[in-house]
Amino acid sequence: MEQILEVTDLYKSFDIAGSRKKVQAINGVSFTLNRGETLGLVGESGSGKTTVGRCLLGLEAPTAGSVEFQGMTLSRKVNVRSPRLRGKIQLVFQEPAESLDPRFRIVESIEEPMKAAGMPRTEREGRIDEVMRRVNLPRRILDYYPASLSAGQQQRVGIARALATGPALIVLDEPTSALDPTARAEIIELLMAIQQETGTSYLFISHDLSAVHHVSHRIAVMYLGMIVEQGPASVIFSAPHHPYSMGLLSSVLLPDPEIRRKATLSLAGEIPSPINLPDACFLASRCPFATDQCRATMPPREEIGPGHFVHCFHHEEAARADQPSDTFEEFQAVAQRVLGITDRRDEAQPGDAVRLHSVDRP
Numbered sequence: 001m002e003q004i005l006e007v008t009d010l011y012k013s014f015d016i017a018g019s020r021k022k023v024q025a026i027n028g029v030s031f032t033l034n035r036g037e038t039l040g041l042v043g044e045s046g047s048g049k050t051t052v053g054r055c056l057l058g059l060e061a062p063t064a065g066s067v068e069f070q071g072m073t074l075s076r077k078v079n080v081r082s083p084r085l086r087g088k089i090q091l092v093f094q095e096p097a098e099s100l101d102p103r104f105r106i107v108e109s110i111e112e113p114m115k116a117a118g119m120p121r122t123e124r125e126g127r128i129d130e131v132m133r134r135v136n137l138p139r140r141i142l143d144y145y146p147a148s149l150s151a152g153q154q155q156r157v158g159i160a161r162a163l164a165t166g167p168a169l170i171v172l173d174e175p176t177s178a179l180d181p182t183a184r185a186e187i188i189e190l191l192m193a194i195q196q197e198t199g200t201s202y203l204f205i206s207h208d209l210s211a212v213h214h215v216s217h218r219i220a221v222m223y224l225g226m227i228v229e230q231g232p233a234s235v236i237f238s239a240p241h242h243p244y245s246m247g248l249l250s251s252v253l254l255p256d257p258e259i260r261r262k263a264t265l266s267l268a269g270e271i272p273s274p275i276n277l278p279d280a281c282f283l284a285s286r287c288p289f290a291t292d293q294c295r296a297t298m299p300p301r302e303e304i305g306p307g308h309f310v311h312c313f314h315h316e317e318a319a320r321a322d323q324p325s326d327t328f329e330e331f332q333a334v335a336q337r338v339l340g341i342t343d344r345r346d347e348a349q350p351g352d353a354v355r356l357h358s359v360d361r362p
């Protein structure tokens, strides 16, 4: 598998006006992304997901660590807007309004990244037709302004705009969160179809776990600027090993109570402030498995299965305490129903869902 992105030990802190303290937004994030692969980045609001995305795009300069994309090191100078990158990384925001300037007609919005990437006019025209077809939008809306389109159509335009330069990577920051359920299902289907056709990789940032679950090959769970656990989607959904992942999957982020995990792990206690993080496990104050060791030392990253990484001294005990379950398949079935998506993987046999989802999506 061809690796296109490598993020190594990324840190990002923000200054606080009038104070010598800093917001420690990202605290040692590492992951890779292969061609044609989707990594779902999940976590509560404020966990640092958007900041990771912005560092990848070179829109934010990391305090430490590096982002290597197809042999280039990204920075403030070599970023998503640089001609040198030739539009190989694009982004789609939660609010289509953020990607689309209300003063520009749709055609101008779609053409803009192609111009930035130095694509000649003749090529641009053909490309506009192609991406409009790909996102199922009629040509006539090219002359419209964003305000006359529905939210779902605006998001399609956002995707068309992102696709225009033939990117190898698209960072999608909460792309479905502002949409109604029908539009949400359509966008998810569309993104998956585009990936199958083009082999584009996605970093899919979302707190909408049913969407993440549907599109992601791998999942990274963020908490206070760290990826506390990452691994194949099937493993993270059915057998999470980090107490935080268990808590996350059991509670707040699932839109439908039916898809809550049976084993509910409650994380009571105070969340440390990102301005004053402990020199120990960030979850220790809330974790039922925490010991003195957790309150004194940050657990290192450990690989506990193929591509499955976790920062926890007590992951074995935690995983044993969590009811082993068929949650993944259950989740998949309910998520499909909630999203109104039918599974097009015809060859799937009941009981095969985990295997099919985790590795067989081309």
Ligand code: ADP
Pocket: 014, 015, 023, 024, 025, 043, 044, 045, 046, 047, 048, 049, 050, 051, 052, 274
């Ligand atoms: P998420 O996308 O997961 O909600 P963010 O990446 O937006 O999280 O934010 C992570 C942390 O960094 C939060 O504590 C947030 O307040 C802080 N943060 C993000 N951007 C800035 C900024 N420009 N200045 C100061 N703090 C910021």
Ligand code: MG
Pocket: 049, 050, 051
């Ligand atoms: Mg965000």
